[in-house]
Amino acid sequence: MLRLFPNEALSEAGWPGESWRMVEDLDAAGWSLDRLNEAFFYADTIATGALMIVQGGRVVATRGDVTHRFQCHSIRKSLLSALIGIHAEEGAIDLSLTLETLGIDDREGLTAVEKQATIYDLLTARSGIYHPAGYETPWMRSIKPARHAHAPGTWWCYSNWDFNALGTIFTQLTGLGIHAAFAERIAGPMGCEDFRFDDERRDGWLVPDENSQHPAYPFRLSARDLARFGLLFLRDGRWRARQIIPADWVAASVLPYSDAGTRGAYGYMWWISKNGTGFPGVVVPEGTYSAQGTRGHFCVVIPPLDLVIVHRVDTDQKDREVNRFQFGRLLRLILKARRGRGGATA
Structure with missing residues (x-):
């Protein structure tokens, strides 16, 4: 839902500067220090690499190294969705x-029916194309139907074929590399502190796959830069006085186009809460949405609380993972701290 902020939302208090500012008074901001500590103590027992809580554009608390550039995994899809929105508004993408x-097309060949899938179908993960794809997790492979099981636009499936092909289409229609475009159109205007895509360092790359013509496009982002991206969406695509992503696109991106069962719903490559569902063991406020990456990467945006919660794991280490149940418990503890003494939880 598109939300209009009062003029004071454009003030210095509502945004980070070159670096993030801290909330000055936790109690006045509605947070319990004791309950925040409970959340952090739990985070210390799981594989949390970094945790960052932002309310009203100010940092409530952090844990771990928020400057480390972790792999984003499937959070990359929400980043591309934002870029598609910018270029759709400008007329480059229909x-x-x-x-x-x-x-x-692709290596095994697409049928005439499959080729009727639209960019919109891919964006909402409803292409009906179940061709082999790269960069898939075991869970993604397990939920993929047989080829030709569903016509385009009729069935939702979280399939990397759709997401990777969108990367190919973005570059084809705009003439731009995904990571360079992100650096210029989003990371730069937001003032990202750690992300770079230049001659000295590139925090994004393409991963070809022998089974598909369409490569994946991984990113690395720090927790504090990912929190900027979450805040950008929380502020309807605006950064201070500048509209970076069209507000209508932001609103459309986080609508529940497809039911995703216990995972909530799905929008334009964003996960959307539905009737409080989305994460095991916690009831999230209505309107919550998130960018998610395998093994414990989350950027959770909670508009009713003016809140962004970022959670990262050092998945460069093969044994490091925070599963959905662990993150659900951590999120419940954080929301309990926000709601104050006696706050309702699942």
Whole structure:
């Protein structure tokens, strides 16, 4: 839902500067220090690499190294969605275009029916194309139907084929690399402190796959830079006085187009809460949405509380993971601290 902020939302208090500012008085801001400590003590027992809580554009608390550039995994999809929104507004991308019109195919060949899938179908993970894809997790492979099981637009499936092909389409239509475009159109205007994509360091790359023509496009982002991205969406795509992502696109991105069972719902490559569901063991406020990456990467945006919660794991280490149940418990503890003494929890 598009939300209009009062003029004071543009003040210095509502935004980080070159670096993040801290909340000055936790109690006045509605937080319990004791309950925050309970959340942090629990985070210390799991594989949390970094945790950052932002309310009203100010940092409530952090844990771990918020400057470390962790792999983003599937959070990359929400980053690309934002870029697509910018270029759709500017006329470079038309969501109604079909794969046939675009000349998109793949190694095993797409049928005439599959080629009727539109950019919109891919964006909402409803392409009906279950061709092999790169960068998939075991869970993603397990939920993929057989080829040709569903027509385009009729069935939701969280499939990397859709997301990777969107990367190919973005570059084809704009002439831009995804990571360079993110650096110029989003990271730079937001004032990211750690993300770089230049001649000295590139925090994004392409991963080809032998089974598909469409590569994945991983990113590295620090917790504090990812929190900026969450705040950008919380503020309807605006950063201070500048509209970076069209507000209408932000609003459309986080609508529940497809039911995702216990995981809530799905929008334009964002996960959306539905009737409080989305994470095991916690009832989240209505309107909550998140960017998620495998093994414990979350950027949770909670508009009713003006809140962004970022959680990262050092997944460069093979044995490091925070599962959905562990994160659900951690999120419940954080929300309990925000709601104050006696706050309702699941």
